Amino acid sequence: MNEMQPGRITLLLLIIPGAGFIFLFLSAAILMTFLQSIGLYSLVGESHLTAEYWLSLLDKTFFDSFLFSLKVGVGSAFGTLLFAYPLALFLRRRRFGSRTIGSIIKIPLFVPALVAAFLILNVLAFNGVLNNALLWMGFIDRPMRMLNDTFGWNVLLIQVWKNLPFQLLIIASVLETIQTDIEDAARNLGASPLRVILHIVLPMSAPGILIAVVLVFILTFGDYAITRVAGPVYPSSLSVLMYTDAFTLQQWGIAACIGMVVIVASLVFVAIYARAARAIQGMGR
Amino acid sequence: MSKLRLAGITRKYGSFTAVDNIDLEVSDGEFVTLLGPSGCGKTTTLRMVAGFIAPDSGEIWFDNRRMTDVPPHRRNTAMVFQSYALFPHMSVAENVAFGLKMRNLPAAEQAKRIDEALDMVSLRGLEARRPGQLSGGQQQRVALARAIVTRPDILLFDEPLSNLDAKLREKVRLEIRELQRRLDITTLYVTHDQAEALAISDRIVVMNGGHIEQIGDPSTIYRAPRSAFVADFLGAANIVAGDALGGGVVDSRVGRFAIADASPSLSGHVTVSWRPEDMKVAMDGSANIRDAVVRSIVFRGNFVELLVEVAGHPLRAQLDSDLSVSEGDVLSFTVPAHRIRVVE
Numbered sequence: 001m002n003e004m005q006p007g008r009i010t011l012l013l014l015i016i017p018g019a020g021f022i023f024l025f026l027s028a029a030i031l032m033t034f035l036q037s038i039g040l041y042s043l044v045g046e047s048h049l050t051a052e053y054w055l056s057l058l059d060k061t062f063f064d065s066f067l068f069s070l071k072v073g074v075g076s077a078f079g080t081l082l083f084a085y086p087l088a089l090f091l092r093r094r095r096f097g098s099r100t101i102g103s104i105i106k107i108p109l110f111v112p113a114l115v116a117a118f119l120i121l122n123v124l125a126f127n128g129v130l131n132n133a134l135l136w137m138g139f140i141d142r143p144m145r146m147l148n149d150t151f152g153w154n155v156l157l158i159q160v161w162k163n164l165p166f167q168l169l170i171i172a173s174v175l176e177t178i179q180t181d182i183e184d185a186a187r188n189l190g191a192s193p194l195r196v197i198l199h200i201v202l203p204m205s206a207p208g209i210l211i212a213v214v215l216v217f218i219l220t221f222g223d224y225a226i227t228r229v230a231g232p233v234y235p236s237s238l239s240v241l242m243y244t245d246a247f248t249l250q251q252w253g254i255a256a257c258i259g260m261v262v263i264v265a266s267l268v269f270v271a272i273y274a275r276a277a278r279a280i281q282g283m284g285r
Numbered sequence: 286m287s288k289l290r291l292a293g294i295t296r297k298y299g300s301f302t303a304v305d306n307i308d309l310e311v312s313d314g315e316f317v318t319l320l321g322p323s324g325c326g327k328t329t330t331l332r333m334v335a336g337f338i339a340p341d342s343g344e345i346w347f348d349n350r351r352m353t354d355v356p357p358h359r360r361n362t363a364m365v366f367q368s369y370a371l372f373p374h375m376s377v378a379e380n381v382a383f384g385l386k387m388r389n390l391p392a393a394e395q396a397k398r399i400d401e402a403l404d405m406v407s408l409r410g411l412e413a414r415r416p417g418q419l420s421g422g423q424q425q426r427v428a429l430a431r432a433i434v435t436r437p438d439i440l441l442f443d444e445p446l447s448n449l450d451a452k453l454r455e456k457v458r459l460e461i462r463e464l465q466r467r468l469d470i471t472t473l474y475v476t477h478d479q480a481e482a483l484a485i486s487d488r489i490v491v492m493n494g495g496h497i498e499q500i501g502d503p504s505t506i507y508r509a510p511r512s513a514f515v516a517d518f519l520g521a522a523n524i525v526a527g528d529a530l531g532g533g534v535v536d537s538r539v540g541r542f543a544i545a546d547a548s549p550s551l552s553g554h555v556t557v558s559w560r561p562e563d564m565k566v567a568m569d570g571s572a573n574i575r576d577a578v579v580r581s582i583v584f585r586g587n588f589v590e591l592l593v594e595v596a597g598h599p600l601r602a603q604l605d606s607d608l609s610v611s612e613g614d615v616l617s618f619t620v621p622a623h624r625i626r627v628v629e
Binding site for chain 1: 335336337356357358359360361362363364366367368370371372373374383384387388431435441
């Protein structure tokens with residue numbers, strides 16, 4: 001026992017590189033942002049406790065931005081799933097060409113968001129590839145306006161394009177854990193291929209689906225680049241609003257409030273993610 | 286229940302022929318075991334009956350229904366898997382109900398049948414548990430209940446006992462046999478364990494390299510193996526080459542034997558086989574085998590197992606454990622004429 005005693009301090013020292021990093025750059029940064037949002041830590045002017053930033057934040061612009069970000073987050077997460085899940089089911093069986101499709105589909109994973117936005121931009125622009133193609137084929141008389149629409153369809157489109165391989169990888173690896181014996185047992189007991197998916201594959205991969213959805217939500221909820229390039233002029237996403245408040249309007253306190261909102265919303269979803277991950281582990285064997 | 290008939294079933298994987306032109310009939314309510322070493326084609330055959338694998342050629346019949354191209358979910362077979370393959374996200378009751386749900390049975394009928402099935406495998410009271418909360422033996426019973434509850438035409442077992450410990454294995458083996466007799470379901474059972482096959486089957490199909498070596502009831506397979514492979518695979522066997530001298534007498538490297546079932550015209554090179562327990566120590570001059578040197582003795586409780594050497598050829602013998610022998614002893618043995626078989 002005595003030999004174990006000095007171990008405590010040594011142990012604390014040993015975890016400093018890891019835990020210290022998290023403390024300094026995560027906990028401390030979040031704390032500073034929080035203090036900034038209630039005026040206790042100001043980059044410009046005097047520091048004093050105030051609710052003015054929070055109160056001035058709560059206007060229509062903010063709510064519109066919040067709803068827009070929420071829409072992009074939820075829409076991208078489920079929109080991507082709509083394509084990723086059937087694709088994962090298809091690629092699971094080693095069919096002819098499934099390897100090639102699987103490889104090509106991962107490319108967007110390595111394209112930075114801003115570049116991705118520009119790529120899609122060229123396709124969707126007023127004089128872009130798609131409009132020209134449709135014109136040439138005679139489907140339309142004049143180019144359609146597909147960019148910077150107020151709903152944000154093109155933002156969703158780019159997010160789905162960008163996040164599809166990410167969700168695909170997660171779902172594919174979850175599907176991989178379902179033993180073929182279990183599906184065979186279901187077929188043997190009278191389940192048609194569709195019912196095998198509905199009663200066995202879908203419920204068994206549900207926690208994995210949730211994880212894929214939550215991760216894409218977190219990635220897209222705080223998006224800046226894609227909304228900035230392809231999003232509507234109004235409303236903007238929370239991150240774009242935050243940038244404008246901080247760097248254009250020099251409203252650092254309000255920017256801090258927005259930062260807190262993004263962090264808290266993301267943490268809520270991380271909590272859901274953690275529960276789903278636990279459920280997945282509890283289900284094994 | 287149905288009669289199962291396989292006609293000229295063949296299945297290849299690339300250049301490897303897993304199952305090679307197999308013919309087999311299993312009668313109504315019969316319990317037939319496919320026995321053989323791994324890679325002999327027994328599991329492939331079973332999976333073709335279930336419909337998971339399509340044969341390259343040949344036909345599968347249940348009674349007068351041609352099943353060769355029928356998908357697995359319309360075959361009305363029920364399989365107990367080696368891994369049990371229980372649905373981990375469903376309770377015991379839901380697992381057992383699955384096949385009934387897929388058949389769209391009325392809820393009342395489902396409930397009645399589930400209770401019956403759980404009673405048969407003594408799992409009442411565990412309906413709400415998840416498979417993960419059950420022991421290996423209990424999971425095995427759930428798999429069994431899930432299979433029989435659908436009243437399948439053919440019940441299929443793929444090495445169902447190999448994940449149980451030795452003691453439980455013997456117990457469940459008896460239970461499976463009893464249940465099968467009671468329900469009178471045509472059964473095809475796959476195992477590599479010869480003791481299991483001998484204990485449980487009406488008939489055994491010994492397979493090797495995609496072929497059927499021999500089909501017969503357990504005692505025939507054990508007592509009258511047709512080939513050296515069958516003799517050796519079902520328990521230990523002494524297999525010796527020799528020359529037939531006519532009149533049912535064979536002169537071998539280890540001694541001269543009279544063979545009861547050999548035809549008098551038997552001649553040329555032959556292989557003979559007998560079981561270790563058929564070797565009796567010769568007290569008089571009737572010995573077939575002389576000057577056998579004891580090389581090793583293994584105490585097995587109710588008997589001792591001897592490895593003896595005759596003219597450089599090793600033989601195995603089983604003797605009463607109260608017989609006192611030691612290594613280096615020289616013994617003579619008698620093998621009764623009706624215990625010696627001429628094998629391929």
